[in-house]
Each structure stands twice: as C-alpha cells, then as structure tokens.
Amino acid sequence: MFRSRSEPVLAAVMLALAAGPFATGRAAAQDATAGNTGKIVSSQVSISRNEARLGLEFTDGRRSEFAIHDGRAWVDGNAVGDAARGSDLDRSWRNLLNEAIEADGPALAALLIDWEAPGGAALDAALESAVRQSAGRAIDQAADAGSTATEINVDIDSVRRMTVRLRELQQRLNELESADRIPLGIEITRRSLADRGGWIEHGPFRHVFRGISGILRWALVYGVVFAIAFATIYFGGRRYIETVADTARSATTRSLLIGLAASFLIIPAWILGMLALAISIVGIPALIAWVPLFPVAVGLAVLLGYIAVAHATGEALAERRFYATDWFQRGNSYYFLMTGLGVLVAPFVIVNVFRMAGPWLGFIGGIFFVVGAIMTWAALSIGLGAVLLTRGGTRPGPGARPVPEPGIYAEPTGA
Amino acid sequence: MRRIAGLPAALPLVALLAVPAARAHAQDWRKITQMRQATASDELLQVALEYAAGNLEVSAGEADLLYRATLRYDADAFEPQLDYSPGRLQLGLSDVRVRGRNIRAGELDIRLGPRVPLDLQLEFGAARANLDLGGLRIRRLHIGTGASETVLRVSSPNRDVCKHVDMDVGAAKFQAFALANLNAERLAFSGGVGDVTLDFTGDWTRNLTAELRMGLGSLTLRVPRGVGVRIRKDGLLVGFDSEGLTKHGNVYESEDWDRAEHLLTINVEAALGSIRVVWVDPERN
Numbered sequence: 001m002f003r004s005r006s007e008p009v010l011a012a013v014m015l016a017l018a019a020g021p022f023a024t025g026r027a028a029a030q031d032a033t034a035g036n037t038g039k040i041v042s043s044q045v046s047i048s049r050n051e052a053r054l055g056l057e058f059t060d061g062r063r064s065e066f067a068i069h070d071g072r073a074w075v076d077g078n079a080v081g082d083a084a085r086g087s088d089l090d091r092s093w094r095n096l097l098n099e100a101i102e103a104d105g106p107a108l109a110a111l112l113i114d115w116e117a118p119g120g121a122a123l124d125a126a127l128e129s130a131v132r133q134s135a136g137r138a139i140d141q142a143a144d145a146g147s148t149a150t151e152i153n154v155d156i157d158s159v160r161r162m163t164v165r166l167r168e169l170q171q172r173l174n175e176l177e178s179a180d181r182i183p184l185g186i187e188i189t190r191r192s193l194a195d196r197g198g199w200i201e202h203g204p205f206r207h208v209f210r211g212i213s214g215i216l217r218w219a220l221v222y223g224v225v226f227a228i229a230f231a232t233i234y235f236g237g238r239r240y241i242e243t244v245a246d247t248a249r250s251a252t253t254r255s256l257l258i259g260l261a262a263s264f265l266i267i268p269a270w271i272l273g274m275l276a277l278a279i280s281i282v283g284i285p286a287l288i289a290w291v292p293l294f295p296v297a298v299g300l301a302v303l304l305g306y307i308a309v310a311h312a313t314g315e316a317l318a319e320r321r322f323y324a325t326d327w328f329q330r331g332n333s334y335y336f337l338m339t340g341l342g343v344l345v346a347p348f349v350i351v352n353v354f355r356m357a358g359p360w361l362g363f364i365g366g367i368f369f370v371v372g373a374i375m376t377w378a379a380l381s382i383g384l385g386a387v388l389l390t391r392g393g394t395r396p397g398p399g400a401r402p403v404p405e406p407g408i409y410a411e412p413t414g415a
Numbered sequence: 416m417r418r419i420a421g422l423p424a425a426l427p428l429v430a431l432l433a434v435p436a437a438r439a440h441a442q443d444w445r446k447i448t449q450m451r452q453a454t455a456s457d458e459l460l461q462v463a464l465e466y467a468a469g470n471l472e473v474s475a476g477e478a479d480l481l482y483r484a485t486l487r488y489d490a491d492a493f494e495p496q497l498d499y500s501p502g503r504l505q506l507g508l509s510d511v512r513v514r515g516r517n518i519r520a521g522e523l524d525i526r527l528g529p530r531v532p533l534d535l536q537l538e539f540g541a542a543r544a545n546l547d548l549g550g551l552r553i554r555r556l557h558i559g560t561g562a563s564e565t566v567l568r569v570s571s572p573n574r575d576v577c578k579h580v581d582m583d584v585g586a587a588k589f590q591a592f593a594l595a596n597l598n599a600e601r602l603a604f605s606g607g608v609g610d611v612t613l614d615f616t617g618d619w620t621r622n623l624t625a626e627l628r629m630g631l632g633s634l635t636l637r638v639p640r641g642v643g644v645r646i647r648k649d650g651l652l653v654g655f656d657s658e659g660l661t662k663h664g665n666v667y668e669s670e671d672w673d674r675a676e677h678l679l680t681i682n683v684e685a686a687l688g689s690i691r692v693v694w695v696d697p698e699r700n
Contacts (some may be wrong), residue, residue, distance in 0.1 A: 041452045042499070048445035048490065101448040101485060104477055110449075124486075205561045205585050207540060208607075356563040356586060357541050 040105045040131070045097045054093045056130065056227040064130045066123060068093050073123040077167070080122040089120035134349050207356050214352030229307040229337045238333055240393030244308035245315065247396070256378065259305070259385030301392065305383020306344075307337065308393070313379075314340030344379055347372025387397045417575075443490040449497050453481040458502070459554070465507035466575065468538040469521035473537065475550040476526030476697035480674050488521035507538075527551055532575050539563055548595060550574070556597065559583040562663045572618045576600075583678035584609065593617035595639070600624065615639065618693050621676040629685040636681065637693045642666070643675030646692070659694050
C-alpha cells in the first residue's frame with residue numbers, strides 16, 4: 001500500500017495530526033477506549049466519478065475531511081495511501097458513503113466506526129479515531145496498520161495548532177487564487193445568484209423572461225417585414241408581388257435551383273462586374289454606381305422574393321381553409337401576407353415558447369429552430385429564384401402555368 | 416432576417432452534428448448530501464432555496480434533524496450551492512452552462528427537522544416539485560415557481576403559527592392541498608398562466624383570508640363543507656362556477672357564513688380564465 005518505508009511513519013504522523021484536534025489528554029483517550037463516540041453534528045458526503053468525499057463536523061466545532069480522489073486516500077488534505085479508482089478500498093469507501101447518506105448522527109458514527117477498509121487501514125484508522133475523539137486510539141490503530149506511530153513522541157497539541165493554522169492559510173490562499181469559488185470538496189459559489197446580475201438574469205423566471213423577449217423580437221421582425229410588404233402593395237407593387245408569388249408556386253423547384261445558383265454566384269458576379277467595369281475606361285463611372293447598388297439590388301430582390309413566398313404560402317393556406325363567402329371577405333393580398341409571414345415566423349416563436357420552460361425542452365426548441373431556419377432558407381432561395389425568373393415581377397416566369405382558381409368558388413357541399 | 420440568411424450553408428451540418436455530439440458527451444453526475452443535527456441553540460432556520468431545474472422533494476425529516484439535503488446533478492451543466500451558517504441554510508442549483516446541451520434533470524431532496532421553527536423561501540424554475548410541509552414548524556412560507564409542475568401538501572398540521580404565506584407561480588401547474596393545516600391567518604397567491612388548484616381542507620384552528628391574483632388560466636378552489644366561505648371576485652372575462660354560494664353584489668357567500676365556526680375569506684382578482692369552487696366533505700380530506 002505504501003510507497004516507501006518512510007510512508008507508514010508519515011501516515012502515522014498524519015493520522016496523529018488528523019486526530020490531533022480530538023486529543024484532549026489522557027482522559028479523552030480513556031473515554032475512547034471505553035467506546036465513547038464523538039457526536040457528529042454535521043456531515044457532508046460528495047460522490048462523483050472522480051472523487052468520494054466525507055466531511056464531518058463535531059459538536060465542539062471541529063471538522064475533519066476524508067476523501068479518495070486522484071488515486072489516493074486523503075485525510076484533511078494529507079495523502080495517507082494509495083486508493084486506485086475501482087480498487088477494493090475505493091469501492092468499499094463509496095459503499096460506505098452511500099450508506100452514510102441516509103444515516104443520522106449516532107447511526108452515522110456507528111457506521112463509520114464499524115467500517116473495515118480493505119487495504120486502507122490508514123484511512124480506516126483515521127476515520128475511526130476522528131469519530132471516537134481519541135488520539136490515543138488513532139495512534140493505536142495506526143500501529144495496527146503497520147506503523148510505528150506509538151514510538152513517536154510529539155507535542156500533539158502544538159502540532160495541532162500548527163496544522164489548524166496551516167489549514168487556515170491554505171484556505172485563504174485558495175480564496176485569493178479563486179475569487180468566485182472556494183474548494184471545499186464541492187464547488188460552492190460565494191455570491192448568491194442575485195448578487196451576480198439581477199433577478200431577471202438569474203432568478204427562477206429568467207427562462208420565461210428570455211422566452212418572452214425572444215417572442216417580442218420575432219414579433220418585431222414580423223411587423224417590420226409586414227409593414228414593408230404592406231407599403232409595397234399599397235403603393236402599387238401588388239402586381240409584382242403576385243407575379244413572383246405565382247411563379248414561386250407554379251415553378252417551385254426551378255425557382256429554388258435558380259435561387260440556389262444565384263446565392264452562390266452573387267459575390268463572384270459582383271466582383272467580376274467590378275473588374276469588368278474597372279478595366280474598361282467607359283465603365284469606370286458606372287463602377288461608382290455598381291459597387292453600392294448591386295448589393296442593394298440583391299437585398300431588394302431577396303426581400304421581394306421572401307415577401308412573395310410568404311404571399312404564396314398565405315394564399316395556399318387560404319385555399320385550404322376558406323369557404324366561398326370567406327374568400328371574398330378575406331381573400332386579399334394583405335391577408336395572404338399576414339398568414340404566410342406568420343407561418344414562416346411561427347417556428348421561431350415556438351422556439352421561444354419552449355425556451356420559457358427552461359433547459360428541459362431545449363431539444364424540442366432546437367428542432368423547431370432548425371425547421372424554421374430551413375423554411376426561411378428555402379423561402380429566401382425560392383423567392384430569389386422567382387424574382388430572377390420574372391425579372392423582378394415584371395413578366396410571367398418562363399414555363400409558369402397560371403395558378404388555377406381556388407376551388408372555393410364552388411358552392412359549399414353542405415357537408 | 417439578415418442573421419438567418421447567413422445560416423443556410425451551416426444549418427444542415429449543424430443539424431447533423433448536434434444530436435450525436437450531445438449524445439457523445441458524458442455527463443459528470445455528482446451526488447452531495449449534507450446533514451446537520453438540530454441543537455439546543457437552533458431557534459430559527461431560514462431556508463433559501465433557488466433551484467433552476469429538475470426534480471425537487473421537500474418533506475419533514477427525523478426528530479433530531481435540522482436538515483438533510485441530497486443533491487444529484489450534472490456537474491458539467493449545473494452549479495450547486497449548499498451553504499449553512501447558524502440560522503440560515505442557502506441551497507440550490509443554478510444552471511450555468513446549459514445552452515445547447517441535452518440536459519438531464521437532477522434531483523434535490525430536502526428533509527427538514529420538525530423541532531426548529533422555519534422561514535422557508537423556495538424558488539424554483541423548470542422543476543417538478545413535490546413539497547410536503549406537514550409536521551414542520553413553519554413561521555413564514557414563500558414559494559416562487561417558473562414553468563413548473565408543483566404539488567404542495569401540508570399532510571399534518573403546522574406546529575407553529577405561520578405568519579406569512581406567499582405563493583408566486585409563473586407558467587405552471589400548481590396544486591396545493593390541505594392549506595388549512597398551515598395554521599395561517601393570511602395567504603397571498605399570485606398566478607401567471609396555468610392550472611391552479613388550492614385546497615383549503617385540513618385542521619381548521621383559525622380563520623383564513625386568502626388574496627388570490629390570477630392572470631390567465633383556471634383556478635379551482637376546494638373548500639371543506641362546514642367552513643363559512645365568502646368569495647369576492649374582481650376581473651374581466653372570468654367564468655365563475657358559484658355552486659353552493661349565494662351572490663350578494665360582487666360577493667358570494669356560503670349559507671352558513673354567519674354561523675360557521677371558522678371562516679374562509681377569498682378575494683380573487685383574475686384577468687382571463689375560470690374559477691371553480693368544489694365542495695369537499697371533511698371526512699374525505
């Protein structure tokens with residue numbers, strides 16, 4: 001277990017140090033041998049893949065910590081032997097801690113004293129001595145573990161004070177090194193949640209607030225796009241939007257492919273255009289207009305295409321929903337835009353609704369985000385393609401079939 | 416829209432990679448238990464809980480216990496808090512790195528000792544909470560929830576007088592049973608959106624006034640027969656099922672209001688939704 005012959009002695013000293021706080025003289029030792037147990041007022045058990053840790057606090061305020069991590073057993077921060085992950089000692093220690101979780105003070109003390117450590121006598125002895133509050137007992141048990149600690153003549157009391165002081169200094173150093181966290185076996189945040197940035201950011205309702213703010217953002221996007229579309233239609237652009245929308249519906253695949261090709265060729269075309277204009281003397285004046293206006297034109301084409309696809313989506317939806325009279329009342333471009341835009345934006349709104357539930361439904365929100373993004377990408381590509389096919393809505397797209405009049409004009413069946 | 420337009424090329428790749436990456440990640444589960452025995456010097460314990468997400472259980476513990484908190488959590492995503500100083504226990508779990516992760520719920524189980532008077536402030540977000548406060552000594556109680564599913568029971572009478580009960584519920588399903596066992600004189604409830612049930616059964620030792628504010632949703636009030644009930648309702652577009660109550664203006668009263676030994680006064684403000692009163696026989700509590 002120990003790496004060198006000196007380690008048993010060292011372990012014994014450490015055990016004595018660990019037990020030091022409990023050494024109050026010969027009377028205490030006699031009590032311990034008589035089987036008295038110290039009262040545990042508080043315990044903390046921490047178990048993870050990498051460590052298994054037990055902290056004890058006794059009625060008089062003294063504390064001890066026992067742990068296995070990094071392949072070693074530790075008592076109050078001092079290594080007392082090897083304890084590889086998965087070894088008998090490690091497994092036994094974890095079993096003990098799992099039982100300790102449910103035990104209260106007296107039962108916990110009995111449990112810890114009764115524990116027999118396979119191949120970890122030093123840890124066992126230190127634990128038992130701490131619980132028994134007997135330094136003499138600790139040294140005896142360390143001797144049982146193969147140490148020669150009984151021959152060590154040290155001033156336990158002064159060593160104890162020194163150890164306590166060293167521990168305080170170490171803790172102070174740790175605090176200075178890490179302003180936010182105090183390593184006490186678990187990561188304990190020093191500041192409360194509220195101190196770190198307000199109730200909205202860290203309070204229990206933060207997901208609700210984030211979700212609502214996300215919904216409001218998308219409502220704003222919806223409002224802006226709808227306002228642009230509304231203005232376009234109101235000021236005479238209805239014909240262009242409807243032409244592009246009809247092409248997007250009747251030649252969807254072709255529009256998509258052309259839109260895809262265009263999205264890849266836009267930047268090369270812009271650069272090639274600049275080069276072509278730059279190398280021709282007559283083109284240099286046009287270059288001044290080409291550089292800023294080309295991106296603007298592309299942006300307008302994309303926006304027109306997106307609005308047209310939203311229009312087409314709304315129209316397709318309306319055909320499925322409306323009866324005859326409804327169509328006359330609500331079958332207009334504004335309504336189509338309103339519903340079509342709603343469909344395109346809806347997945348992003350849903351993402352934020354799920355966000356309100358916190359991280360639990362994040363995966364579902366992620367699915368809706370991907371769906372929304374794909375829909376948006378498709379709408380932009382199809383729209384751009386349809387704009388190019390119709391030359392900005394000024395002529396019917398090549399091969400475009402007239403969109404059949406919706407069946408809603410037929411008399412209701414009365415079903 | 417410009418932001419989204421930049422996504423197309425990356426999205427399919429992201430979609431393909433996201434799920435396997437999340438699955439491949441090994442979560443670092445940790446379990447922490449902290450227990451403290453009650454001592455003679457413990458006069459009051461303030462419990463401040465802030466729990467971001469997961470399953471939450473609160474109940475009474477053994478007689479000598481001050482508290483026992485068992486926390487199981489994913490250390491890669493959450494940060495625990497378990498701080499005790501004399502008279503104050505601060506505990507919880509904050510989500511610090513959950514974005515973009517497939518998070519599994521953690522658990523927090525709190526047992527509170529029945530000997531020491533308690534001031535409970537329980538705040539939790541996306542949690543499934545099961546709270547049984549029966550048999551404790553509660554002097555103050557605050558419950559705040561986000562998008563949660565909460566069941567509160569007071570399975571046996573409070574051993575102290577609860578001076579203040581305050582519940583603030585967000586978008587949630589919230590059910591509270593045997594509220595009379597809280598031994599409180601006043602109760603304030605504020606609900607956002609959701610389905611709320613408030614059950615006023617239990618051992619009645621004093622009159623209770625409940626101030627209820629509901630945003631959007633349904634509110635079910637379970638009241639025991641034999642207790643005089645008066646409900647004052649304010650609000651728009653609120654359906655009110657007033658079975659067993661007599662209307663006097665804006666106030667609804669039970670027939671035994673003038674002669675009942677104990678009185679329950681409920682003032683409801685609601686915006687949109689429904690209020691239903693369900694009468695419960697005392698023996699079926």
